[in-house]
Amino acid sequence: MNEGRKSVFLERQSYRRRRLVDTIRILPLIGALLWAVPLLWPNQSEGAVSGSDAVIYIFVVWFGLVIVGAMLSRAVSKGGVNEDQGEL
Amino acid sequence: MGTLNILVSVCLIYVIFLFLVAFGAERAAMQGRSGWLRSPIVYTLSLSIYCTAWTFYGAVGFAARSGLEYLTIYIGPSLVMIGWWWVLRKLVRIGRSQRITSIADLISSRYGKSNLLAVGVTVLAVIGTTPYIALQLQSVTVSFAVFSDAYNAGGPVESQESNALLVAAGLALFTIVFGTRNLDVNERHHGVVMAIAVEAIVKLFALLAVGVFVVWGIGGGVSDILDRIDASEIGTWEVQGDRWAALIFLSAAAFLCLPRMFQVMVVENEDEGHLRTASWAFPAYLMVMSLFVVPIAVVGLDLMPAGSNPDFFVLTLPLANGNEGLAILSFLGGFSSATSMVIVAALALSTMVSNHIVMPIWLKLAGTGASVSGDVRHVVLLTRRISIGAVVTLGYLYFRLSGGGTALASIGLISFAGVAQFLPVLIGGIFWRGATRTGAFAGLTVGFVIWAYTLLLPGFGAGALFSADMMAHGPFGLSWLRPQAFFGIEGMDPLVHAILWSMSLNSLVFFVASLVGFPSPLERLQGAQFVNVYAHSSNPQSWSGSLAQSEDLMVMAQRILGAREAQDLFEREARNQGVTGLLPEPSPDFLQLLERELSGSVGAATAHAMIGQIVGGASVSVEDLMAVADETAQMMEYSSQLEAKSEELTRTARQLRQANEKLTQLSEQKDAFLGQVSHELRTPMTSIRAFSEILRDSELMTEAEKTKYSTIIHDEAIRLTRLLDDLLDLSVLENGQVNLNVQSGPLAEVLDHAVSTALTGGGSDRLKVTRRRTQEHVRLTTDLDRLSQVFINLIGNAQKYCDAENPSLTISVRRRQGGLIVDFVDNGSGISKSDQAVIFEKFARVGEQRASGAGLGLAICREIMARLGGEIDYLPGQGGAAFRVVLPTEQAMAAQ
16 A cells, blocks of 8 residues: 555656656747747837847846756756656 | 056966966876866856857957847857757767767767768868867957057067967967876866866956946946947847847857867766756856847947957957956956867867877878787877867968958858758767768768858958859859859848758758668667667677687777776776686677777777777677667567567476376376286185185085085186286287288178177077178178177177166167268166266276176277277167277278
8 A cells, every 4th residue: 555655656756757858848949939039020220129128138038048947957956866768 | 568568477377377277177186086176067167168269259349240149159059058958968978878089989980980971070170160269369369469559559460470379389288288198088188177167267257347347337337238228339129030040050050069069068078967057057157148248349339439349349448448457357358268269179179180080090001000019099199289289280370371350250150150060960860860871971061062162262252262253153154053142042141041051951961861871780780879878878789709819909908098097997807707817808798898998099980990900890790780679679579589488488388287197197097007907816816715725624525515616716717817818908909019910701790700709608598689680791801800809898798787687789780971880789777977988998897796807898899999990989878788889981891
């Protein structure tokens, strides 16, 4: 009975881990998309996005990616040993 | 002038400090205190060689000229690092498991350890990197010149060039001292990495200091700077979309493919866990590096006189504001950027040149190949040192010949686009097992030719290498081949045009050529190893070593790894193999290990070739291929083997069980038989003994009594004899030793004989035998005596056991398909169901013993009928006891 409960717990943990790896994988794609947003900004002089706004937008994305990346890498290193299974 | 002197002395002190740092790190590593040397932070900082002087100085210039476009150069690598799980993790794992020494080594190793491919990649890497080194030398000399200008009003050009030479010589010296101190199998350079990490901090600190000075010193804080940005000439978003996307892609590709990045990222990597930290820490570093670039550019454009070089705003802004200390710090930042790049680039390139170009040639020229005498380590180190010198000299020459003009300024991106050509081959190699060497060759060639044609050669300026006419109308008037408008598609940015065509055609040709060709076994093995690196980190390709080669291997390994290291390795392996002495058996496992150790020193292709020279060629056996075949295929193979084995085991077990049962049965039968025989013999013997005792001991006996007793003894003796005869008969029949006396005769005669024989003696009048003569006109060809014995037995049984008041026996004969049937049916009470099963067994007797008989009759009958090819069965449901004798057809012929 006890063992059964334990294995359920482990199952759940490795499931969480898989999803964590999924998040790590999707993060660069999200970053690429966000940084591709400037492609949509108008290039003409009227209605153009101001330089300061562009700078702020790009750096906010950057900062967000770094923070999320740091949290994820911390979480994945806490997760334990079997990093290889992420490939499965 | 004073400041310049101070600058020179600060610079010297800084260089000495770097030497000391590197030296200290080497010492600490040698004493085994390398733990703190290789922390994730140091790894992250060492990656910062991506930020060269070009990005340190040039980013501000870039921003001043093209606005926010400079950010692409940092965004690409950030994305690669954040996406570490996709590519970098795999690259690092492969690099560690395969002992990869450089990007050329990786590509050559992946594509069947092809040295030709390694040479190609090396040459292309040198071509792509040399201008970049020149750019670093230029930045150092120009930054010197900036100081000279400020105080000297234009120094002599010669001193600039001698500065460049000095810097180049110093860098070469540093790289040689710390990059080739020893030939480490892991190819890791603690001193170099530590110095780079320190330089990374210096350049970050310098740029931050200038940025803070600009924002809060010159400007009025953040909001003021943001206003200035909007008011400046780069104040609106004017980045072309195609360049934005293309440059992000290009910088990401270059980040993976630059030889120096590969060196610090993969080769110098100590622990895969470091990558995890660097995955967010390096983007953070890049973010901070680029944070103040726009403010510096904007303020510089605002304050500096028109026409001043925006590339050096980080120097000139503090100088113009009288902050010389900050200017010197900034100079050191730029100097650090330049030197760290040159050091690592020279190190990476020298490894490639010595492993893939010089060593193979040297081994070939040395004639006897790997078995020549002398220390190969010495040769390797020497070639590395010469290579470093050569690479730096090349950079210097390029700097001198190009004149250090504007041509260099654009070389950064051109160089990026060149090395990015490795990307399809690299990514294809680690993710696609179908990628082949032919494809890699074709793709790289096409990519580099297009790169050179569309970007590198036109980059020297119109009229320099390509005439203006050719640029406008294409070579030989082929307008669709215009270097900057392939297929007539005009109006594209030249850089985007070159990236688009070179990368897409490179990938396409690589893909198609891979599809068409067929890889060699070694290529396929390596491909499986690289692509499935997480599944199996071992090397399944096997050498087939024969005996008496261990000594040669030892000689070779000593020369490359060093005597002590090689002996340790051999001794350890010998112990693992359980062999006494120092030389292990050249088993495939050992040879693989040795090859990998050697490849850490001289590269995979050379190590492979050297071992191949001694051992005589690697064999890729079917088992090897099996080993790397699809996991599913392996599993299926394995499980089917298991299945077959278990089936075989089950079969054997079943046979054993059957054999055991049979043996037990036989043993029981034997016991029962012995018991029966002794019992049967004992009964007549007892009466014989008893009556013979009476005859002997009784004197008063009448003649009649004597006769009676003698008769009894005689009868019992006859019974005994008959029993023994029967036993003998049965034994002969059972053993198949009986000789059949085949005769021909009518069935009726056999039956007549049997009836008359059986009914002689007592009680003959009692049994009435009924026959139908007409049925009996059948001629038999068989052993008639034996057959008659069966019939006699059956009739005798009827006579003995039929319990009817008027016993009668009906013998009926008829033909049927497959044989002749003779039924013996009496009118008695028959044989009970349970007895029917045993009546043909030996010593089986039905009911209470009413008549003499050992119970062997029917057993004998069955044996006889089996010999004659027929059968005898009990026929149930006939009212009385009924037996059916079946004779095969060929023995029975219709009567004439």
